[in-house]
Amino acid sequence: MKKAVIMxxxxxxxxxxxxxxxxxxxxxxxxxxxxxxxxxxxGDLRYHMTIHKSYREWAEWPxxxxxxxxxxxxxxxxxxxxxxxxxxxxxxxxxMAEHSIIVKENYDPGKKLTAVTVxxxxxxxxxxxxxWFWVKYDPDFNVLGEGKIKACLDCHGTVKxxxxxxxxxxxEK
Ligand code: HEC
Numbered sequence: 001m002k003k004a005v006i007m008x009x010x011x012x013x014x015x016x017x018x019x020x021x022x023x024x025x026x027x028x029x030x031x032x033x034x035x036x037x038x039x040x041x042x043g044d045l046r047y048h049m050t051i052h053k054s055y056r057e058w059a060e061w062p063x064x065x066x067x068x069x070x071x072x073x074x075x076x077x078x079x080x081x082x083x084x085x086x087x088x089x090x091x092x093x094x095x096m097a098e099h100s101i102i103v104k105e106n107y108d109p110g111k112k113l114t115a116v117t118v119x120x121x122x123x124x125x126x127x128x129x130x131x132w133f134w135v136k137y138d139p140d141f142n143v144l145g146e147g148k149i150k151a152c153l154d155c156h157g158t159v160k161x162x163x164x165x166x167x168x169x170x171x172e173k
Pocket of ligand 1: 075149
């Protein structure tokens with residue numbers, strides 16, 4: 001009897017490890033990352049674009065290199081990164097798809113990083129505002145503002161026909 005209990009325990013432990021290992025080793029495909037997209041919250045988004053995988057490994061906005069010249073209010077120099085969904089949407093030019101993330105580094109005239117501003121498209125988050133979730137971080141990724149930020153919406157709203165995007169044409173309109 002005792003032997004059977006020991007045997008069963010051993011089997012259970014081995015099975016447990018096997019399952020845990022299988023889950024751990026499951027390949028992290030782009031689809032599986034999409035299923036774990038962050039909620040519209042600056043903390044979740046920060047984890048996704050820094051610790052999970054640095055946005056600096058994403059593509060730059062097509063045709064824009066690092067430290068291109070920017071305008072007010074963002075900064076004298078800008079570097080803009082886009083995730084795969086955003087890159088695909090920019091190429092298709094039919095509006096930005098759900099899960100698109102655009103991360104813009106804002107630099108002062110001395111090329112010092114002053115802020116990181118982000119647009120994240122979340123389905124049904126804010127239909128009146130193109131479903132964009134807005135965030136502003138300081139250079140240490142403290143949250144300076146998040147959500148349906150009025151200032152961002154007011155200014156980017158002037159290019160509503162281009163899905164609130166200034167940097168390049170992303171719609172057919
Ligand atoms: C007064 C207008 C204005 C305000 C306010 C503003 N932006 Fe922008 N934003 C721009 C312009 C213009 C660009 C194009 C880049 C450039 O030349 O500076 C831009 C570009 C961007 C981009 C790159 C994608 C795109 O639309 O081209 C992001 C991301 C962004 N802004 C985020 C924000 C966030 C977040 C806020 C609020 C915290 C904000 N912006 C407030 C004018 C504004």
